[in-house]
Amino acid sequence: MSNYQINTVCVQGGYTPGNGEPRQIPIVQSTTFKYATSEDMGKLFDLEASGYFYTRLQNPTNDAVAGKICELEGGTAAMLTSSGQAANFYSVFNIANCGDHVVSSTAIYGGTYNLFSVTMKKMGIDFTFIDPDCTTEELEAAFRPNTKAVFGETIANPALTVLDIEKFAHAAHAHGVPLIIDNTFATPVNCRPFEWGADIVTHSTTKYMDGHGAGVGGCIVDSGKFDWTQYADKYPGLTTPDDSYHGVTYTERFGLGGAFITKATAQLMRDFGSIQSPQNAFLLNLGLESLHVRMARHCENGQAVAEFLRNHPKISWVRYCGLPGDRYYELAQKYLPHGSCGVVSFGVKGGRGAAEAFMKNLRLAAIETHVADARTCCLHPASATHRQMNDEELAAAGVSPDLVRFSCGLEDSRDLIADIAQALEQV
Ligand SMILES: *Cc1c(COP(=O)(O)O)cnc(C)c1O
Numbered sequence: 467m468s469n470y471q472i473n474t475v476c477v478q479g480g481y482t483p484g485n486g487e488p489r490q491i492p493i494v495q496s497t498t499f500k501y502a503t504s505e506d507m508g509k510l511f512d513l514e515a516s517g518y519f520y521t522r523l524q525n526p527t528n529d530a531v532a533g534k535i536c537e538l539e540g541g542t543a544a545m546l547t548s549s550g551q552a553a554n555f556y557s558v559f560n561i562a563n564c565g566d567h568v569v570s571s572t573a574i575y576g577g578t579y580n581l582f583s584v585t586m587k588k589m590g591i592d593f594t595f596i597d598p599d600c601t602t603e604e605l606e607a608a609f610r611p612n613t614k615a616v617f618g619e620t621i622a623n624p625a626l627t628v629l630d631i632e633k634f635a636h637a638a639h640a641h642g643v644p645l646i647i648d649n650t651f652a653t654p655v656n657c658r659p660f661e662w663g664a665d666i667v668t669h670s671t672t673k674y675m676d677g678h679g680a681g682v683g684g685c686i687v688d689s690g691k692f693d694w695t696q697y698a699d700k701y702p703g704l705t706t707p708d709d710s711y712h713g714v715t716y717t718e719r720f721g722l723g724g725a726f727i728t729k730a731t732a733q734l735m736r737d738f739g740s741i742q743s744p745q746n747a748f749l750l751n752l753g754l755e756s757l758h759v760r761m762a763r764h765c766e767n768g769q770a771v772a773e774f775l776r777n778h779p780k781i782s783w784v785r786y787c788g789l790p791g792d793r794y795y796e797l798a799q800k801y802l803p804h805g806s807c808g809v810v811s812f813g814v815k816g817g818r819g820a821a822e823a824f825m826k827n828l829r830l831a832a833i834e835t836h837v838a839d840a841r842t843c844c845l846h847p848a849s850a851t852h853r854q855m856n857d858e859e860l861a862a863a864g865v866s867p868d869l870v871r872f873s874c875g876l877e878d879s880r881d882l883i884a885d886i887a888q889a890l891e892q893v
């Protein structure tokens with residue numbers, strides 16, 4: 467499908483039925499697959515033949531949906547995971563071991579920050595967190611000889627900073643490491659990080675890709691462009707035989723296009739087992755079929771709500787990169803020319819208490835630990851997703867105590883604005 471426009475890939479990518487086959491992707495609700503001889507199956511275990519044997523490793527429904535996301539991002543290989551958390555964990559742990567180091571933007575999802583700074587630190591991996599708006603010199607200074615990757619988010623959740631992907635890609639490549647981009651908020655409809663130099667893309671498909679609050683999921687896509695063999699000493703897991711997998715050398719057997727995802731499947735999915743259920747992959751695909759249509763409406767509503775808030779006397783500040791004058795407007799014009807996302811953040815005058823009162827008064831918008839849903843929802847991160855952080859860490863993550871994260875759904879923007887207006891009136 468690579469010769470089609472992205473809108474067409476959203477609808478038909480990943481699965482092309484043959485004569486008399488189901489029009490919709492079949493849900494292969496089977497843990498296991500049958501073979502005539504042990505020899506047939508042995509070849510699959512040795513990764514000598516491709517085929518299915520156990521759904522923890524691969525499943526046809528999941529592969530079709532991963533294939534669609536791979537096409538949407540313009541990658542060479544992709545895998546689904548049970549959640550965005552699993553996708554980000556695997557993407558880093560696939561190339562960084564105990565004793566290694568990773569450079570990450572400070573403006574990342576709270577769960578990812580926790581994963582990196584607490585849990586992966588316990589596993590012996592060190593992270594240096596760096597302001598996404600840092601100078602090239604500051605970025606350079608974050609690297610160490612044992613640095614194995616650079617990580618950032620296209621549009622940070624919930625800070626809504628826009629990452630200068632090219633700046634981060636240049637620095638990563640100058641130090642011989644890949645750039646991993648979490649592209650959850652932008653989706654490939656609005657930004658394709660591989661076109662700006664990123665090497666690996668991750669998603670929480672739970673957000674816009676699913677889009678209906680129906681299933682938690684994640685995805686990892688490889689661009690196939692990072693040459694692990696050029697830095698073979700740094701990435702022995704990809705370039706030397708894997709004793710835990712019949713001595714296979716991933717870059718030799720699967721090439722640059724397939725090595726990263728095959729290793730993540732054969733080792734990490736085998737051992738950690740964070741698979742997406744085929745049923746959820748089917749639901750995810752239903753979301754993907756309308757992703758391009760929905761993103762346009764999410765962005766339209768985000769823009770309308772941001773413009774309304776900017777002129778409201780009870781609002782102290784608004785962050786939306788589609789607003790001229792926003793700190794990230796220029797970067798958004800470059801990386802997100804067709805729109806960013808439906809999430810707007812702002813401060814209600816009066817601080818934390820006023821923000822909480824405002825949210826209680828909303829009728830259409832629901833208070834939820836969720837974003838990027840068809841139904842408008844909002845959250846006060848300082849008392850929810852980011853509550854484990856102190857004020858200093860909150861500031862570094864771009865989350866002020868008065869910040870309200872408002873995720874515009876697919877409703878009519880006139881109704882959303884009327885709801886906000888009446889809720890503010892009562893504050
Ligand atoms: C939600 C989110 C995650 C975590 O995804 P889950 O599917 O909830 O595990 C990771 N990154 C970003 C940017 C997110 O918004």
